[in-house]
Amino acid sequence: MKKLNIFSLVALMFALFALPVQAADDGAKVVYHVDFNDVTRYSATLTSINNIMTAYENQLMNADVHLVFVGHGLRFTTDDALKGTAYEHDKDLLERRDELKGRLDALMNSRGVKVKLCDTTRAEVGLSEDKLYEGIELVESGVYDIAILQSEGYAYLKIQ
Template identity: 75%
Template structure:
Protein backbone atom coordinates (compact mmCIF):
# COMPACT_ATOMS: atom_id res chain seq x y z
CA UNK A 1 0.00 0.00 0.00
CA UNK A 2 1.37 3.39 -0.89
CA UNK A 3 2.37 5.67 1.95
CA UNK A 4 -0.31 8.23 0.94
CA UNK A 5 -3.06 5.59 0.88
CA UNK A 6 -1.91 4.16 4.22
CA UNK A 7 -2.06 7.63 5.81
CA UNK A 8 -5.54 8.28 4.39
CA UNK A 9 -6.75 4.86 5.55
CA UNK A 10 -5.31 5.42 9.04
CA UNK A 11 -6.98 8.83 9.33
CA UNK A 12 -10.29 7.34 8.22
CA UNK A 13 -10.07 4.59 10.86
CA UNK A 14 -9.17 7.14 13.52
CA UNK A 15 -12.19 9.27 12.55
CA UNK A 16 -14.52 6.25 12.68
CA UNK A 17 -13.38 5.28 16.17
CA UNK A 18 -13.57 8.88 17.42
CA UNK A 19 -17.23 9.35 16.38
CA UNK A 20 -18.77 6.99 18.96
CA UNK A 21 -16.72 8.59 21.73
CA UNK A 22 -18.07 12.02 20.82
CA UNK A 23 -21.65 10.75 20.81
CA UNK A 24 -21.11 8.99 24.15
CA UNK A 25 -19.75 12.17 25.73
CA UNK A 26 -22.80 14.09 24.56
CA UNK A 27 -25.04 11.40 26.05
CA UNK A 28 -23.52 11.89 29.49
CA UNK A 29 -25.52 15.07 30.07
CA UNK A 30 -28.79 14.48 31.90
CA UNK A 31 -31.35 16.62 33.74
CA UNK A 32 -33.87 15.04 36.10
CA UNK A 33 -37.10 16.94 36.84
CA UNK A 34 -38.89 16.60 40.20
CA UNK A 35 -42.14 18.55 40.56
CA UNK A 36 -44.09 15.94 42.55
CA UNK A 37 -44.57 15.18 46.25
CA UNK A 38 -44.57 11.37 46.22
CA UNK A 39 -41.78 10.09 48.47
CA UNK A 40 -41.55 6.68 46.78
CA UNK A 41 -41.27 8.31 43.35
CA UNK A 42 -38.57 10.68 44.65
CA UNK A 43 -36.68 7.72 46.12
CA UNK A 44 -36.89 6.02 42.70
CA UNK A 45 -35.47 9.20 41.14
CA UNK A 46 -32.47 9.13 43.50
CA UNK A 47 -31.96 5.44 42.70
CA UNK A 48 -32.12 6.19 38.96
CA UNK A 49 -29.54 8.96 39.33
CA UNK A 50 -27.21 6.64 41.25
CA UNK A 51 -27.68 3.93 38.61
CA UNK A 52 -26.93 6.28 35.73
CA UNK A 53 -23.82 7.55 37.52
CA UNK A 54 -22.66 3.93 37.96
CA UNK A 55 -23.28 3.20 34.27
CA UNK A 56 -21.31 6.25 33.16
CA UNK A 57 -18.44 5.36 35.49
CA UNK A 58 -18.41 1.76 34.21
CA UNK A 59 -18.04 3.15 30.68
CA UNK A 60 -15.31 5.55 31.87
CA UNK A 61 -17.47 8.49 30.86
CA UNK A 62 -17.63 11.88 32.52
CA UNK A 63 -21.19 12.48 33.68
CA UNK A 64 -22.91 15.85 34.02
CA UNK A 65 -26.13 15.17 35.91
CA UNK A 66 -28.54 17.82 37.21
CA UNK A 67 -31.56 17.40 39.45
CA UNK A 68 -34.01 20.30 39.28
CA UNK A 69 -36.64 20.60 42.01
CA UNK A 70 -39.76 22.60 41.14
CA UNK A 71 -43.12 23.04 42.90
CA UNK A 72 -43.74 20.07 45.19
CA UNK A 73 -40.09 19.08 44.75
CA UNK A 74 -39.32 21.84 47.26
CA UNK A 75 -40.19 19.47 50.09
CA UNK A 76 -37.10 17.38 49.24
CA UNK A 77 -34.76 20.37 49.69
CA UNK A 78 -35.45 21.33 53.30
CA UNK A 79 -35.99 19.99 56.81
CA UNK A 80 -38.62 22.68 57.34
CA UNK A 81 -42.03 20.99 57.59
CA UNK A 82 -43.53 23.67 55.30
CA UNK A 83 -46.61 23.73 57.54
CA UNK A 84 -49.58 25.54 56.06
CA UNK A 85 -48.22 25.44 52.50
CA UNK A 86 -49.20 23.22 49.56
CA UNK A 87 -45.83 21.47 50.06
CA UNK A 88 -46.30 20.49 53.73
CA UNK A 89 -44.46 17.36 54.84
CA UNK A 90 -46.79 14.40 55.40
CA UNK A 91 -46.18 11.28 57.50
CA UNK A 92 -44.40 9.45 54.67
CA UNK A 93 -42.06 12.40 54.13
CA UNK A 94 -41.32 12.80 57.84
CA UNK A 95 -40.60 9.07 58.15
CA UNK A 96 -38.08 9.03 55.28
CA UNK A 97 -36.72 12.60 55.34
CA UNK A 98 -33.34 11.76 56.94
CA UNK A 99 -32.75 8.82 54.59
CA UNK A 100 -33.65 10.84 51.50
CA UNK A 101 -31.55 13.78 52.66
CA UNK A 102 -28.56 11.47 53.17
CA UNK A 103 -28.94 9.94 49.72
CA UNK A 104 -29.24 13.38 48.10
CA UNK A 105 -26.19 14.61 50.01
CA UNK A 106 -24.17 11.59 48.83
CA UNK A 107 -25.16 12.20 45.21
CA UNK A 108 -24.12 15.86 45.46
CA UNK A 109 -20.93 15.46 47.45
CA UNK A 110 -19.65 12.05 46.37
CA UNK A 111 -21.00 11.75 42.85
CA UNK A 112 -20.95 15.40 41.68
CA UNK A 113 -24.68 15.68 40.91
CA UNK A 114 -25.76 19.32 40.66
CA UNK A 115 -29.03 20.00 42.49
CA UNK A 116 -31.07 23.11 41.80
CA UNK A 117 -34.23 24.48 43.37
CA UNK A 118 -36.70 26.83 41.71
CA UNK A 119 -36.40 30.09 43.62
CA UNK A 120 -39.84 31.11 42.36
CA UNK A 121 -41.32 28.16 44.30
CA UNK A 122 -39.27 28.95 47.43
CA UNK A 123 -40.22 32.62 47.27
CA UNK A 124 -43.91 31.77 46.73
CA UNK A 125 -44.11 30.52 50.33
CA UNK A 126 -41.51 32.93 51.75
CA UNK A 127 -39.18 30.13 52.86
CA UNK A 128 -35.91 31.49 54.20
CA UNK A 129 -33.10 30.49 51.77
CA UNK A 130 -31.02 29.46 54.82
CA UNK A 131 -33.46 26.57 55.35
CA UNK A 132 -32.49 24.97 52.03
CA UNK A 133 -29.99 22.10 52.25
CA UNK A 134 -26.35 23.06 51.75
CA UNK A 135 -25.13 22.54 48.21
CA UNK A 136 -28.47 23.19 46.51
CA UNK A 137 -28.33 26.07 44.05
CA UNK A 138 -31.28 28.43 43.79
CA UNK A 139 -32.26 29.21 40.20
CA UNK A 140 -34.80 31.86 39.21
CA UNK A 141 -37.08 29.43 37.41
CA UNK A 142 -36.63 25.69 37.53
CA UNK A 143 -38.49 25.03 34.29
CA UNK A 144 -36.44 27.72 32.54
CA UNK A 145 -33.25 26.04 33.80
CA UNK A 146 -34.49 22.69 32.49
CA UNK A 147 -35.30 24.22 29.09
CA UNK A 148 -31.83 25.80 28.85
CA UNK A 149 -30.15 22.51 29.77
CA UNK A 150 -32.20 20.68 27.13
CA UNK A 151 -31.19 23.26 24.53
CA UNK A 152 -27.57 22.49 25.48
CA UNK A 153 -28.04 18.80 24.70
CA UNK A 154 -29.05 17.43 28.11
CA UNK A 155 -31.36 14.44 28.07
CA UNK A 156 -34.58 15.06 30.05
CA UNK A 157 -35.63 12.37 32.52
CA UNK A 158 -38.62 12.29 34.85
CA UNK A 159 -39.45 9.22 36.89
CA UNK A 160 -43.12 8.25 36.65
Protein backbone atom coordinates in the same frame (compact mmCIF):
# COMPACT_ATOMS: atom_id res chain seq x y z
CA MET B 1 3.92 -7.58 0.77
CA LYS B 2 4.45 -8.75 4.38
CA LYS B 3 5.08 -5.15 5.48
CA LEU B 4 1.75 -4.08 4.05
CA ASN B 5 -0.12 -6.84 5.95
CA ILE B 6 1.62 -5.97 9.21
CA PHE B 7 0.90 -2.30 8.61
CA SER B 8 -2.77 -3.10 7.94
CA LEU B 9 -2.96 -5.22 11.06
CA VAL B 10 -1.42 -2.47 13.19
CA ALA B 11 -3.76 0.12 11.69
CA LEU B 12 -6.75 -2.10 12.41
CA MET B 13 -5.63 -2.62 16.01
CA PHE B 14 -5.29 1.14 16.52
CA ALA B 15 -8.75 1.69 15.05
CA LEU B 16 -10.29 -0.91 17.36
CA PHE B 17 -8.58 0.47 20.43
CA ALA B 18 -9.66 4.00 19.51
CA LEU B 19 -13.37 3.10 19.77
CA PRO B 20 -13.53 2.80 23.58
CA VAL B 21 -11.32 5.87 23.92
CA GLN B 22 -13.77 7.82 21.79
CA ALA B 23 -16.66 6.64 23.97
CA ALA B 24 -14.73 7.65 27.08
CA ASP B 25 -14.36 11.18 25.70
CA ASP B 26 -18.09 11.55 25.03
CA GLY B 27 -20.04 13.16 27.81
CA ALA B 28 -23.53 12.36 28.95
CA LYS B 29 -25.90 15.20 29.83
CA VAL B 30 -29.13 14.57 31.74
CA VAL B 31 -31.61 16.71 33.66
CA TYR B 32 -34.05 15.14 36.11
CA HIS B 33 -37.24 17.02 37.02
CA VAL B 34 -38.97 16.68 40.40
CA ASP B 35 -42.23 18.62 40.76
CA PHE B 36 -44.23 16.00 42.65
CA ASN B 37 -44.76 15.20 46.33
CA ASP B 38 -44.72 11.37 46.26
CA VAL B 39 -41.95 10.07 48.53
CA THR B 40 -41.68 6.68 46.79
CA ARG B 41 -41.42 8.35 43.40
CA TYR B 42 -38.73 10.70 44.72
CA SER B 43 -36.82 7.74 46.14
CA ALA B 44 -37.04 6.08 42.71
CA THR B 45 -35.64 9.27 41.17
CA LEU B 46 -32.62 9.16 43.48
CA THR B 47 -32.11 5.48 42.64
CA SER B 48 -32.32 6.24 38.93
CA ILE B 49 -29.73 9.01 39.23
CA ASN B 50 -27.39 6.72 41.15
CA ASN B 51 -27.84 3.97 38.55
CA ILE B 52 -27.22 6.26 35.60
CA MET B 53 -24.10 7.68 37.25
CA THR B 54 -22.79 4.13 37.78
CA ALA B 55 -23.52 3.20 34.16
CA TYR B 56 -21.68 6.28 32.88
CA GLU B 57 -18.72 5.56 35.12
CA ASN B 58 -18.62 1.93 33.94
CA GLN B 59 -18.49 3.19 30.35
CA LEU B 60 -15.78 5.71 31.29
CA MET B 61 -18.11 8.52 30.29
CA ASN B 62 -18.14 11.94 31.85
CA ALA B 63 -21.57 12.61 33.29
CA ASP B 64 -23.18 16.00 33.74
CA VAL B 65 -26.36 15.30 35.69
CA HIS B 66 -28.71 17.97 37.04
CA LEU B 67 -31.64 17.49 39.41
CA VAL B 68 -34.12 20.37 39.33
CA PHE B 69 -36.81 20.76 42.00
CA VAL B 70 -39.95 22.76 41.19
CA GLY B 71 -43.29 23.13 43.01
CA HIS B 72 -43.96 20.17 45.29
CA GLY B 73 -40.33 19.09 44.90
CA LEU B 74 -39.51 21.83 47.40
CA ARG B 75 -40.45 19.32 50.14
CA PHE B 76 -37.31 17.32 49.40
CA THR B 77 -34.88 20.24 49.77
CA THR B 78 -35.44 21.27 53.38
CA ASP B 79 -36.06 19.97 56.88
CA ASP B 80 -38.58 22.77 57.39
CA ALA B 81 -42.08 21.29 57.76
CA LEU B 82 -43.53 23.93 55.40
CA LYS B 83 -46.61 24.12 57.65
CA GLY B 84 -49.60 25.84 56.14
CA THR B 85 -48.34 25.52 52.56
CA ALA B 86 -49.30 23.20 49.72
CA TYR B 87 -45.92 21.53 50.23
CA GLU B 88 -46.30 20.63 53.91
CA HIS B 89 -44.43 17.52 55.05
CA ASP B 90 -46.55 14.44 55.70
CA LYS B 91 -46.02 11.21 57.65
CA ASP B 92 -44.36 9.38 54.72
CA LEU B 93 -41.81 12.14 54.21
CA LEU B 94 -41.10 12.57 57.92
CA GLU B 95 -40.41 8.82 58.26
CA ARG B 96 -37.92 8.81 55.37
CA ARG B 97 -36.54 12.36 55.43
CA ASP B 98 -33.13 11.51 56.93
CA GLU B 99 -32.59 8.63 54.51
CA LEU B 100 -33.61 10.70 51.47
CA LYS B 101 -31.53 13.66 52.63
CA GLY B 102 -28.47 11.41 53.01
CA ARG B 103 -28.94 9.93 49.54
CA LEU B 104 -29.30 13.39 48.00
CA ASP B 105 -26.20 14.58 49.84
CA ALA B 106 -24.21 11.59 48.54
CA LEU B 107 -25.28 12.28 44.96
CA MET B 108 -24.21 15.91 45.27
CA ASN B 109 -20.97 15.45 47.17
CA SER B 110 -19.74 12.04 46.04
CA ARG B 111 -21.17 11.76 42.53
CA GLY B 112 -21.10 15.42 41.42
CA VAL B 113 -24.81 15.77 40.66
CA LYS B 114 -25.83 19.43 40.40
CA VAL B 115 -28.97 20.08 42.44
CA LYS B 116 -31.13 23.14 41.81
CA LEU B 117 -34.32 24.57 43.27
CA CYS B 118 -36.75 26.97 41.64
CA ASP B 119 -36.41 30.22 43.57
CA THR B 120 -39.92 31.22 42.53
CA THR B 121 -41.28 28.21 44.43
CA ARG B 122 -39.10 28.94 47.47
CA ALA B 123 -40.11 32.61 47.56
CA GLU B 124 -43.80 31.73 47.09
CA VAL B 125 -43.90 30.10 50.53
CA GLY B 126 -41.47 32.51 52.20
CA LEU B 127 -38.87 29.85 52.99
CA SER B 128 -35.54 31.45 53.82
CA GLU B 129 -32.52 30.31 51.84
CA ASP B 130 -30.70 29.20 55.00
CA LYS B 131 -33.38 26.50 55.53
CA LEU B 132 -32.33 24.68 52.33
CA TYR B 133 -29.98 21.73 52.35
CA GLU B 134 -26.39 22.74 51.82
CA GLY B 135 -25.21 22.64 48.21
CA ILE B 136 -28.55 23.31 46.56
CA GLU B 137 -28.33 26.08 43.98
CA LEU B 138 -31.22 28.46 43.55
CA VAL B 139 -32.28 29.23 39.99
CA GLU B 140 -34.73 31.99 39.10
CA SER B 141 -37.13 29.57 37.44
CA GLY B 142 -36.78 25.80 37.55
CA VAL B 143 -38.74 25.18 34.36
CA TYR B 144 -36.70 27.82 32.56
CA ASP B 145 -33.49 26.12 33.74
CA ILE B 146 -34.78 22.76 32.48
CA ALA B 147 -35.72 24.27 29.11
CA ILE B 148 -32.27 25.84 28.71
CA LEU B 149 -30.54 22.57 29.61
CA GLN B 150 -32.69 20.72 27.05
CA SER B 151 -31.78 23.29 24.39
CA GLU B 152 -28.13 22.55 25.22
CA GLY B 153 -28.63 18.84 24.49
CA TYR B 154 -29.49 17.49 27.94
CA ALA B 155 -31.81 14.51 28.02
CA TYR B 156 -34.94 15.14 30.09
CA LEU B 157 -35.97 12.48 32.60
CA LYS B 158 -38.91 12.48 34.99
CA ILE B 159 -39.60 9.33 36.95
CA GLN B 160 -43.24 8.23 36.82
